[in-house]
Amino acid sequence: MELSYWELKNWFTNVDYTIVGSGIVGLHAGLRLRERFPTAKILVLEKGMLPEGASTKNAGFACFGSISEIMDDLKTHTEEDVVQLIEKRWKGLQLLRKRLGDDVIDFRPYGGYELFLKEDEFGFNECVNRLPFINEILKPLFKAEVFTKEVDRFGFENIQEYLIFNPFEAQIDTGNMMQELLKQAVAANVLILNQQTVTSYTDTGNYVEVVLDDFSFISKKILFATNGFANTLTKGAVMPARAQVIITEPIANLDIKGTFHLDRGYYYFRNVGDKILLGGGRNLDFETENTTEFGQTKIVQNKLEDLLKNVILPNQDFRIAHRWSGIMGVGNSKKPVVLQLSENVFCGVRLGGMGVAIGSLIGTELADLI
Incomplete structure (x- = not known):
């Protein structure tokens, strides 16, 4: 990478805090650091075009868990x-x-x-x-x-008589949430660079050398907010977990409003206006779904379509408009990992599929480790 004097000066010189990951956790960490250190130079590095993990790929549930x-x-x-x-x-x-x-x-x-x-x-x-x-x-x-307990008034089929409400x-609208967070970070003079992958780092005790694909720079501290991609960082305490999601075309006279869970939270659906968004199914094949690779599998996609057809939208025509996946971070415990890893290296990861709910808090706690 050939950088000019201006680029080196403005982005990569005298960096106080480097945050890896521009999702919910990373941006909240940046905003919290700005509150605490008004004159610090804060740089966020994001490997994707947009936040790569689950922050812009989740279902938009503002929830704390089904019974x-x-x-x-x-x-x-x-x-x-x-x-x-x-x-x-x-x-x-x-x-x-x-x-x-x-x-x-x-x-x-x-x-x-x-x-x-x-x-x-x-x-x-x-x-x-x-x-x-x-x-x-x-x-x-x-x-x-x-x-x-409530009687089902939505016309679902092949379920028990009562729902638990x-x-x-x-x-929430996940896209709006992340756009606003990015706006606030930029307004707070938090520098954000996309398409930048941190390949390694060295904590010298006095500072951290941060290595990108073909370039390195010095930062006083580095904070990792990479959630499902933090396996090597945490020596296996975090495992990636892929979640597959589908959304339908608009459905006429859709009378389903709310957030819905099935099977211990492994399946979840909601209306997005007059569409149905449905995700989950990683419990069908944990081994395959413990991956950092985005994509879909037949076993999960078939199950999601089966649930739409036989449980959620029985006797209704629907068409799938779009399919995608997101990468979560899970582990043996659902307790998030917010740790100082060495003198100048910190992490806030393993959000266990609860990122919308706890991401803002974990980002704040991560920044407060400094």
Whole structure:
């Protein structure tokens, strides 16, 4: 890379903080660093044309988890850890809304619903029986009953008679969210360079040498906000998890409004105006879906179309307009990894598919490690 004197001077000289990743976490970290260090030189490096991982590729759920997901978490985490994580998700959503504004992100508080398939009678009964307990442990946080049983009024088929409703969940427009975050970062004099891949780095103790494809520069500190792409960085504590998503063409007289979950959160759908967006299915083939490669597979795509046809939009014509995928970061624990890795190297990763909810908080915590 042949750089001019001007380019070196303005972008790569006297860099205080380099942030790798321009998603929700990275930009919130940049904005928080700017609040704390008004004169610092802050540089964000992004390997994609747009934020590469899941920040612009998610389903736009402003949520803290379905009841079956919470119960699943209770099998592998303590009650205290589960409640703390839900609190983090809730506070993160409030921080996101406060920073960006509900109008900008098209925040729509339609509530959230969980469906249970006909064959999942055991899972349904288990959730209904545990409903009072889950409401009890969440009451100090929400000061109200979170989950209630409701009769299906949407015309779904092949499901249990009742849905479980949560009035606190909502939808947002992910594209609007990231555009506004980018605008705020630029307005705060946070420098952002796209199509830049950090290939290696060396912490000398006094500074970090940051190596790009064919160029290196010096930064006082480096902060990694690369989530699903942080496997080598965290020595395996973060695994990539691909999520496949489809969206339909507009559907006449669509009467579905809200965010919906199925099967412990492994499937999720919502309306986007008069379209249906549906994603998930990585539990069909975990091994294949633990990848940093974008793309679709037949097993997942067929299942998503089957759910649309036989559960979500029965007896309705629909056409798939678009398919895509995003890369999340998951691990043995759902607790995010916010760590100082060495003297001048930090990371905020492993958001466990909860990036919209906790990304703003994790970005802030990452910046506050400095």
